[in-house]
Amino acid sequence: MIDISGLISTIMNNSVNIPLLYVIYEFLLKIPVLGGIVAFLLDFSILGMPVVKSIIGFVLWKPFFTLIIIPGFATLGTMLLVLPWLERKLVGRMQWRVGPREIEPYTRGSIQLLADTFRFLFQEVIIHKDAHKHYFLQFPFLYFIPVLLPLLFINAGAAGHPLVPIQTDYALQIMIALVSLMPVFIIGAAWAANNRFSFIGAVREAFMYFAYEIPFIIAVLAMIVLYGTSNTAEVISGVNQSSWLNWGIILNPFAALTFFIAMAMATSRLPFDIPEADQEVAFGPFVEYTGIVFGLAYIMAYEKAYVLAAIMTMLFFGGGSGPVIPYLGELSYGIWFVVKTLIILLVLVNLRGVYPRYRIDQALSIGWGAMLTLALFALVWSVVVVVVIGVII
Amino acid sequence: MENPNEHIDFLESGPLAPLKKWSAKWSLWPCHFITSCCGVELAHAFACGYDGERLGTLNLGISRQSNFIIIEGTITRKMARALKFVYGQMPDPKFVNVIGACGERGGIFWNSYNITHPSDIVPVDFFIPGCPVTPESLLRGVRALQDKIMGVDKKTIEFKKVELPFEEKLEERMVPTSPKIYAPTPEIKVDVKRVVDWDFGKELEHTLRKELKGLFESITITGTNTIAIRTTPESLMEVARKLKGQMNFDHVKSVNVIEVPHERKYIVEYMASSYSVEELMPVLITIFTEIGIKNPKIQSLMSVWEGANYSERELHEFFGVWFEGNDWMGKKFLLAPDTPDLPLRKEFKIPEDRYVFEKDVEPEFMVPIEPPKDLYTPIWEEFIEEAYDSDEIVVPIGPHHPGSGHLRVTFRIKGDRIVDALPEPGFVHRSMEKLAENKLYIQNIPLFERLAINDPVNMNLAYVRTVENALGIEVPERAQYLRTILAELSRIEAFYYDAGIFSLFFGHTTGFMYCMAIREMIIEPLMHISGSRCGPSFIVPGGLRRDISDDVLGMIDNITFAIHKRAKKFESIFVTNPVTIARAKGVGVLAKEDAIRCGMVGPFLRASGVNYDVRKVAPYEAYDKLDWEVTTGDDGDCLGRFLGRLEEIRESVKIVKQGVDVVKGIKGPILSEDILGEYKEASSDIKGNFFRVFGNIVLPKGEWTTITEAARGTTLFTINSDGESNVPYRVRVMSPCWMNLKGFMEAVKGERYADFWAVYGSFGYFPPEADR
Structure with a gap:
């Protein structure tokens, strides 16, 4: 019983x-x-x-709520439906246009992504005869694993009120490991597609991967040094991030900058849209994908961006901390978290309207040169800040 | 193609039918199939101003991920393969719209030997007429397709019978179809002697006689700035060497072959000019020789003038003349494998050009219009083997690629460096030179305007100037200024199109949109003047079709200010962007010597440091009366070429402003009395007397060559007339992009793979203009 x-x-x-x-x-x-x-x-x-x-x-119930609603699947799903639409609208505005509209004029075309998703769903999936059939179909679905698992460790709460499915001392490390795993599946998909452009795209992806990964890891390491923990629940309350003066971006702006550039590179956004440059290699690794499989690959970049933006919110923008909204209780932390993440994502996607694309060698020299230097400096800066804070307090 | 409606049927089947239809309706992602000039209007339809994305259509350009093709205009025999291939690659359900008159039944090119009908190749959902279509009608076509998907049966046009009040006068108002007169045995003479007041020419003739002693048969002055040298096939090479070595004629402007079947001969001619000596810049030296029609062989002058290379290949395909020494003989370059052989020979006849067919009379097509059977135009096997032997990868780009337009370039890439680039033009070869031989002189105006639909006035002007040159017509002063204003507006338009494509190739869509917005503002006065967005056909021999009122001139003046404001925004977001500078600086360098060697023209030549502009060298219209400067650069890289053209836009704006100020004070006719003849009352508006005045123009016997500075460079028109026919015997067009192709390929070599797009954009290569 x-x-x-x-x-x-x-x-x-x-x-x-x-x-x-x-x-x-x-x-x-x-x-x-x-x-x-x-x-x-x-x-x-x-x-x-x-x-x-x-x-x-x-x-x-907290484990359920955090995994399924905020910051888990429901938030992710809403983001995926809203973010590409917002991107198209905002970039359209920058370009003196309106963007998608006629589908639902009263809400400014907000359900555009639904139509696109269903269209992809009902379209033929072509597996061309040169492709390695099994891998060609498996890799886009396997790609889900490293993209969805980091959701388990995202903390949407504020100091003292964690909203995280699993609390562990190795949360950040696991998340970084999973994020680093993603390009492997892209390269695998490109290899299985057996196309010249996807080969070039895969090689570019691999080069870019090494260029951003090391500064990215060092930038996160700098923040771990600063907070003295890698538990996402404690990171938020580590240096008392509830006050904006103690946010990570104030304490260590260099790490924040490195992290942001690495984020643009990792999600293949302009100006680092190099592996998927459509004018050059016609979506690179995904050139042969059709129908819903391409839809998955198309949306996956946004999921990756959400995970990275969530890590950035936790590390640099105080997680869900913010003015408490009356009557909402702990939910207000979740709302602040989503708002912050969305703002970061919007800045990220709007780079498309501002920057042209770098060449691969230029991006590599940025990664191995400027970014690595900046990341190492951020690490040193973190140590200094920790020592100074330790002396003061 | 058993069931043309199978894609609609698929959407209507099953319990999820409403959802399927709804999603397909709002998510038509066009894989835009840019095949011809209508691509310019497609760019406008999806740029700001019209914004096709409102309808949920996202222009993607990649076949696998799209479900909708917009076929833009002419499908040539070469492009038909690509169309079939791309359509096959797209996932079901998929839809096809065809825009432009030439996509339906050929439009203005209906009797060309190189076009097919898209409806024979793929099932077409909607035809959208227009030449070129307007963005409104293009988007209306998308709406019509959306209605079709939803099952709404809408008649787009309701036909009504209208009673005309002036029906009895209709007989008089009908367009008179001038009968075409073909001389049975035309007398073709390239060197007709003319008495001109040209002292330097006499001096030059004297020098030529001294230098080329024993090598020529005759030297004739055929007009101001043109000298013809008749020589033998054996000494042709020697003459060319002497001209280049001792006389500094360092590049070739045109290569031409004229077939004279009743005399059993070909006339092969090369037109050389100089970039290095200032006095020789306007001079065109024609060396020509005659060879027999049987087994026509002649030495290639490629080793002397490298710029002749591609033109020789082209003429080999057109006439079968074998240029010994050119390594491309016997291979296809411009034409498709199944295009009829030797199409420009007189014995190859295309259907007669008629505007109205009587009922029940089927036009006879001597030209094959059935679509090709095979799918590929193969890449040469030796090329691939050689590449793999030396550990390189072969990457073909185009003709359907998001960043290639309709040009196929096959790369050999080692690491990230381009070792070799093989161009394959001809995907938009609409055979204008052949079509022009079957049209009246006046009917050729809209034809040649379609060379570059984003630079229409300059193309129009270049052709009309040649006719005027032959007829010896002086254009009235007011018309000269108005032509100058229109030509400069067209130049600005073309440069902003190129700038937009340049930014698009860098993935910078914002820059593209801004450029298109600026173009919209220039199109506006052109619409006010002529009623057409992109094909005004406004310049006619002797002047203009109509006078331009002061209101429109004031509007043009205002627009120059508005352009300035928007251009600043474009500069701040794209031109001064650090990424743009990093991508374009020092890339694709074409040194001065290389530029001259390849025979580059226009702003791309000037960017390499050669101070040559036809508008200054041999001024025409009102250019010598206005204050402006030639822009030259030294770097010869992508950024230099791009910034140089932006600088030229500023000069053009200056010219337009001055021209508008001056022309307001000039009153007078806009058509020359020389051409009007007895219809003097038409001197301010040709309406009503058009065909009576222009229908039967006959050019004097001889060869007439004019060079004009179009937006992308020197455009050369050569018209051969026999003095009896009212159609040209042969028209040779050397469009700037065709002449720049060689230099473009030279600049790509040795650069990185991604730099190809920087170089492409910086050269403003517009395939319809190059392929003709």
């Missing part, structure tokens, strides 16, 4: 606290007929277990 009441109390004790729900509940109870129905529904129970209550409780 399962101890249901014990289970429920465990869930209730570890749930996201949103006072707004109680306010709504009390307001509903005051309405004559509706109040009765609500009261009945909430009291309705089978085998001594209140059904609706426990469903709400389960949704608000």
Whole structure:
């Protein structure tokens, strides 16, 4: 016999606290007929277990909430639908255009991505005869693993209120390892496609990978040194990031800059759109992909960008810290986190409207030269800051 | 193509049909199939101003990921293979729109030997007429396709019978179809002697006689700035060597072959000029010789003038003349494998050009229009073997590639460096030279305008000037200024198109959009003047079609200020962008000697440090009366070529402003009395008397050559007339892009793979202009 009441109390004790729900509940109870129905529904129970209550409780149970809602899959899915649309709208604005609109004029074409997704879904998937059939189809799906697993370690909370599915001392290391794994699948997909342009794209991807990966890791290392921990839950409260004066970007702007450039390189955004340059190698590794498989590959870059932007928010922008929104309780941290991540992503995608594309050798010299130097300097700077803070406090 | 509607049927099947249809409707990603001039209007349709992305159509350019082809204009026999191939690569369900008149049944090129009909190759959903189409109608075509996908049956046009009030007068108002007169045994003479007031010419003739003693048969002055040297096939090479070595005629402007079938001979001629000596710059020396029609062989002058290389290859395909020493003889270069052989010979006849066919009369097509069977135009095997032996990778770019336009270049790449680049033009070869032989002189104006639809006025002017030169017409002063203004507007338009493509090749879409926005502003007055966005056909022999009112002139003046404002924004976002400078500086360097050797023209020659501009060297229209300067650079790299053209835009704006100020004070006719003859009342507006005045122009006997500075460089027109026919016997067009192709390929070699696009953009290579 399962101890249901014990289970429920465990869930209730570890749930996201949103006072707004109680306010709504009390307001509903005051309405004559509706109040009765609500009261009945909430009291309705089978085998001594209140059904609706426990469903709400389960949704608000922290491990579930963080993994599925904020900052997990629901946020990711919304971002994927909204971000390309926002990108097209904003870049369109920069270019004196309007961007997608006619599909839903009242909301300025906000469901454009849905149409694109369904169109890809209903399109033929072509596997050309030169391709290695199994790998050609497997790699885009395998790509999901390193992209989705980092969601387990993203902390959307603020100091003292972590909103993270799994707390571990090695969270940042695992995330970096998973992020570093992504290009392997791109190169594999390009190899399986067996096309000249995808070969060139794969070689470019590999070169770029080495160019940004080392500065990227050193930049994160600098922040780990600064905070003295790599647990995403403690990173937020490490140097008391709840005050914006203690944000990572203030304490170590060099690491932030390196991280941002590495992010642009890792997600193949302009000006480092080199492996997928459509004028040069026609989407490089993905040149032969059609239909929903291409749709996955197309959307995967945005997922990667979301993961990296989330890490950047945690390390440099204080995670979910911000002015507390009344009645929202712990949810307000999640909202601040999403807003910050979205702003970082918008800055990232809008680079497309401003910069042309670098050549591969120029990008490599930026990676191995300027960025590596900057990253090493950021590491030294972190040590200095730690020592200075240690002396002061 | 069993079921032309199979893609629509697929969308309508199954329980998810509404979702399928809805998503396909709002997500038509065109894999734009730029095949001809309509590509310019497609760029406008998807740029700011019209913004095709409103409809959810994202211009992608990659076949595998798109579901919609927009075929832009002419499908030549070479391009038909690419079309078939690309259509096959696209995933189902897919749709096809064809824009432009020449995509339907050929349009202005309907009797060309090199075109096919897209509807024979792929199932077409919608035809959008227009030459070129306007962006509005292009987007309307997209809307129509969306309606078709949703199953809405909309009639796009409702036909109504209209009672004309002037029906009894209709007989008079019909366009008179001038009968074409072909002389049965035309007398073709290249060196018709003319008495001209040209002292330097007499001096030069004297020098030539001294230098070339014993090598020539005759030396004739055929007009101001042109001298013809008749020689024998054996001493042709020696004459060329002497001209280059001792007289400094360092490049060749044109190579031409004229077939005279009834005399059983070919006339082969080379036109040389000089970039190194200032007095010789305007002079065109024609060396020509005659060879028999049977087994026509002649020594190639490629070893003397390298710029002759591609033209010799082309003429070999057109006439079968074998240039000994050119390594490309016996291979196809411009034409497709299944194009009829030797198409420019007189015995190869194309259908007669007619505007209205009587009912029930099927036009006879002597030209094959069925689509080609095989899919590939192969890359030469030796080339591939040689490349793999030396550990290099062969990468073909184009003709359908997001960053190539309709040119195929096959690279041999070692590491990241381009070892060798083999160009393969001819994907837009619409055979203008052949078509022109079957049209009246006046009918050729819109034809040659389609050389470069983004630089229409200059192309128009170049042809009309040749006709005027032959007829000896002086253009009235007001018309001269107006022509200058229009030509400069066209130049600005062309340069901004090139700048837009340059920024697009760097992945900088914002710069592209800004450039297109500036172009829109220049198109606006052209529309006010002529009613057409891109093909005004406004300049006619003797002047202009109509007078331009002061309102429109004031508008042009205002627009020069507006351009300035937008150009500043373009400069701040793209030109001064550090990434642009890093990509373009020091890349694709073409040194001065190389530029001269390859026979470069226009701003690309000036960027390499040669101070040569036809507008200054041999001034025409009102250029010598206005204050402006020639822009030259020293670097000869991509950035230099790009910035040089931006500098020229400033000079052009200066010319336009001055011209507008001056022309407001000049009153007078806009058509020369020489050409009007008895129709003097038409001197301010040709409307109503057009065909009576221009229908039967006959050029005097001889060869007429004119050089004009179009946007991308010197355009040379040579018209051969027999003095009896009212159609030209032969027209030779040397368009700037064709002349620049050699230098373009030279500049690419040794650079990195990604630099090809920097070089491509910086040369402003426009394939329709090059392929003719």
